[in-house]
Amino acid sequence: MTGLVKPTSGAAFVQGLDICKEMDKVYTSMGVCPQHDLLWETLTGREHLLFYGRLKNLKGFDLNQAVDESLQNVNLFKGEFANKLAGKYSGGMKRRLSVAISLIGNPKVVYMDEPSTGLDPASRMNLWTVIRRAKRHIAIILTTHSMEEAEFLCDRLGIFVDGRLKCIGNPKELKGRYGGSYVFTMTTSSEHEQDVEMLVQDFSPNAKKIYHIGGTQKFEIPKEQVRISEVFQLVEKAKSSFKVLAWGLAETSLEDVFIKVAGSAQGF
Known part of the structure; x- marks a missing residue:
């Protein structure tokens, strides 16, 4: 779905674009937050967002405005956090930056893999609040082993076992069905x-x-x-x-x- 591996069969569409044939166009309306932070330690948080914003075809005033909004959304705008090297960020700050990268440019769909992995409870709750606020305007597909994270963030849940989808529904439905x-x-x-x-x-x-x-x-x-x-x-x-x-x-x-x-x- 994210274009890292070529599909072996089937079809999927984002904004009507086929991920098998039109992935280059899909990238401009897609965001990805992997489980592990893929950051350059010698770039600042702002520089990361400027780079990824350009990949989403943002330029000039629109780009700078989007970067500032992204930094504010993940609480990295105040103080020197925005201009601090990513290599000197704490684990929680790196996860927040990774989430901000995935959300910049108002993508139509965002894929997140265990976005709050390794965070302390306070940082985790802050990050969940950011994601919950973003999902009002964005379709977010999230994978996680944390049922607490799934229940807090997801409107619809699917449980996979050995690669097969076993059930799907909102948290209340699943509790009623299997509880x-x-x-x-x-x-x-x-x-x-x-x-x-x-x-x-x-x-x-x-x-x-x-x-x-x-x-x-x-x-x-x-x-x-x-x-x-x-x-x-x-x-x-x-x-x-x-x-x-x-x-x-x-x-x-x-x-x-x-x-x-x-x-x-x-x-x-």
Whole structure:
């Protein structure tokens, strides 16, 4: 889709242009943010954007305006950040610059591969906000292993397993389709793990254990079989019999959906 590898079969179109035959024209309306930062350490952030802006046929005033807007969008405009060598940028600044490069020139479609990889929580949230704001006017195709990133950014999700598309829909649809359950988590000392299993059986005979490590156990509980108030009552009662270090009851997460789809596809 990005033109780095020649398609072996099939067809795809961007703005009505065939990526097999008219890729040179597609490049002017396309942006790419790879997983690893492809930056020149001896160029500044502004110089990077000037270079890539020229590749998008921007010139003169339009080019300078687009560069300034891009720097502002990713919080690299203030201070000396814009004129600082990319080699001296932090990891978060490099990712933000890579995203800015992919978005300059108002492309019609942008491909992003794990844009927030390796960032601290604050930098990650800042970058997600930039991407979320940009998707109002741009079609963004994003690949990621982070379900948190997918849920925050994506309007429509597809889960691939072994190169095959297994499901597609918005996050709420996928949770409803593959969820339909609560996830009950409890952490105790290892000698009370059997007590936890018995507790869960009391309020949900059809509960399924989905995770177990070091005294922490997770169970998938069908929603129709349990009342939240009953769970709280039984847990409070159990605390008088053995020590509960931590526990929780949550809706099915997107990560649980991913694990379920991938596991069923691979026969787990």
